[in-house]
Amino acid sequence: MSTVTVQGVAGEERNDFSKEESRQIRRRSLRLLGSLMRPLRGKVMWALAVIVISTLAQVIGPTLIGIGVDQGISALTSQNWWPIALTGAAYLMTGIVGALTVSWYTVQSARISQAILLDLRKRVFLHTQRLSLEFHESYTSGRIISRQTSDLDSIRELLDSGINQLVQGVLYSGFIAVFMFINDWVSGLILFCSLVPLYFLTRWFQKRSQVLFRHSRVASAKLIVHFVETMTGIRAVKAFRKEKRNEKEFGDLVEDYRDVNAKTIQLFGIFDPGLVMIGNITVAVVLLVGGFRVASGALPIGVLLAVLLYTRRFFDPMEEMAMFYNSYQSAAAALEKISGVLEEEPSVPDPVRPVDLWQAKGHVNFDDVTFAYKSDRVILPEFTLDVPAGQTIALVGSTGAGKSTLAKLIARFYDPTKGSVTLDGVDLRDLHPKDLRRAIVMVTQEAYLFSGTVADNIALGKPDATDDEIRAAAVAVGADEFIQGLPDGYETDVNKRGGRVSAGQRQLISFARAFLANPAVLILDEATSSLDIPSERLVQDALLTLLKDRTALIIAHRLSTVAIADRVLVMEHGKVVEDGTPADLIAGTGRFAQLHAAWRDSLV
Known part of the structure; x- marks a missing residue:
């Protein structure tokens, strides 16, 4: 030709x-x-x-x-x-x-x-x-x-x-x-x-x-x-x-x-x-x-x-x-x-007849979900999972096990190849985009800050938030102290991509942003990886309060973060190989118990 x-x-x-x-x-x-x-x-x-x-x-x-x-x-x-x-x-x-x-x-x-x-x-x-x-x-x-x-x-x-x-x-x-x-x-x-x-x-x-x-x-x-x-x-x-x-x-x-x-x-x-x-x-x-x-x-x-x-x-x-x-x-x-x-057409299109969900409770369900990227390599084969409203789940597993893919499907960055993901019984593909973004918030490892003030960045998910609401969110995640120490406090310009603050401080600001948005489902994808040990402990203390009565999905290699979860899922090759409370899995002889033992040895 x-x-x-x-x-x-x-x-x-x-x-x-x-x-x-x-x-x-x-x-x-x-x-x-x-x-x-x-x-x-x-x-x-x-x-x-x-x-x-x-x-x-x-x-x-x-x-x-x-x-x-x-x-x-x-x-x-x-x-x-x-x-x-x-x-x-x-x-x-x-x-x-x-x-x-x-x-x-x-x-x-x-x-x-x-x-x-x-x-x-x-x-x-x-x-x-x-x-x-x-x-x-x-x-x-x-x-x-x-x-x-x-x-x-x-x-x-x-x-x-x-x-x-x-x-x-x-x-x-x-x-x-x-x-x-x-x-x-x-x-x-x-x-x-x-x-x-x-x-x-x-x-x-x-x-x-x-x-x-x-x-x-x-x-x-x-x-x-x-x-x-x-x-x-x-x-x-x-x-x-x-x-x-x-x-x-x-x-x-x-x-x-x-x-x-x-x-x-x-x-x-x-x-x-x-x-x-x-x-x-x-x-x-x-x-x-x-x-x-x-x-x-x-x-x-x-x-x-x-x-x-x-x-x-x-x-x-x-x-x-x-x-x-x-x-x-x-x-x-x-x-x-x-x-x-x-x-180019969006691979995740808006629904033709969107379903409203004004007050989401946070019940997430994976019903026989199969997912593959364009390479056709199946990441999640016939995956089924039920997450009751208000439950905090920690996902643990080796790189490539499908943890982040699971989080992207809940946030509807991608749609399943087969099966469905529902929130309170409503398929995410039918849920009104505004209700979806209001109900589900994802905090990733890359804490991106936009040009503007610290307050502007915290209020990203709730533009009409008052100064008191913005500060309350920062206090809840332990970010208020360092923000008050900036040249202009909450009115400090973070410069391009947050260059004025450290990586850990950017992550704390992104936490405050997510908490102010007050979602029904909160996804933390390696979100504590940029924090030092004292900052991580401070955030964990805040998480115990702020994740109460909220559905949460935590993806973390740091097993200290996993300890606050109600339930731990150990994933391998897109499948759940272990499911239970942190204490039960640690007491056993499975994969999570081995990971926990290795982590404890690394702290000595």
Whole structure:
């Protein structure tokens, strides 16, 4: 099967799509463009009408000059100033009309392009935010950032200048061709013949530039992805001394990008002189043929002057239209990638007929649940579990046993492949999203803090919380003391990603955030891993109070955290191999007893 080079869309950057896939991608991009343009159809049509008038006013100038030469100058010999005066006035009026309409069109087209960009930027943000966790775990942050930055910038460049160049260039050249034939059909025929070499030169340029521009987009995207991921993971880079390797990898990417751009410049180095040569040869032929005809009296001198001006002007927009093709290729590749993201559907869709659950009790049930990620490797095979409301369960097991997967299913980050997960008898797939997020809160190992104050971050799950409620939540988890010690207390800006506070303090703030949200089900996924021993003990004291009468799922390798649970589940290969109270399991001879003994020995 023959293939063409196109820009990658969701997931991977690819350049090996089949022709049928490429056609589907183009149709998808056109659908997106059509949906963006649809609300602006009236403004676009009005802008097109204005630019037609503006171009016509600019193009009529050489014809007026020809009339002035042929009729105005001859009339001057008999002291008749009116023909030349009227021609000059008409030329001046067309100039004024052309300038005013171009000015209006420029402003109006800018407003249209900004409206399209605003709509598209909001669509990308809202849609990527709506997509499920599965998408974000497979689609790197660098690619998402590239969609919002370089790709949208490419589309902005096309809308801001490229479209204007194309519309004005096409209209300008089209009107010139019409006026050429009106003034002198022979010269118009010569101009028409020049389109043959112009067509072949343009097709040669298009075929080669299409590949190069798309390669340039891929190289640019790889640069951005590498840079973003390096800066995002700078701690790992420093810890593993990866600077030299990054330097080489980034250097290779820069070289690839430079090589592609160098080839593009070489392409323009042939195309631009080719345009100039065709234009000069055409002007020379029109002058030569027209000169003989003027000498024989078959063509007025003013008409020759007019067609020479038209011939020269005909080729002026060609280079700008070639630059439009540059912008178009870049923007088309960007639009393909953005449309790919916007075509992604959430793997965890909102229910069509949501069921309300205003006051959740916290009864969680797994009914014959089977779950597998996209790799088709089954993580939970026919899993059944009943968690009564108000019970605290600790999940223990080796890495890959399915503990975090279980937590993600309860939080509905993923849906079961088979079976169902219910909350108070309501399938999570049918539960209203607002009720689901209010009823179930998950605190992960990564305590992410957003830019803003400490109070803002604690109130994330309850934006209308009072200062007293925020502080009470912090006191409950033992975070109040260190927060009071910050420069501005609860109004202290945590800086980007919580850089002003330590890892343990970030975790305490995330605990306060979860407790303030007051969920019916609280999931702690390795949430105490960043805490030191004193802080962990303080949090455990708070947990004993705050988890009372609340369903809780605790995933922890630290068995000290497990001690506060009502029930311990030991998992292996997606199955529960032990189930009981901490005391009963410790007293036995099973897997948990061995883990507990090893943990106690490690403390000696």
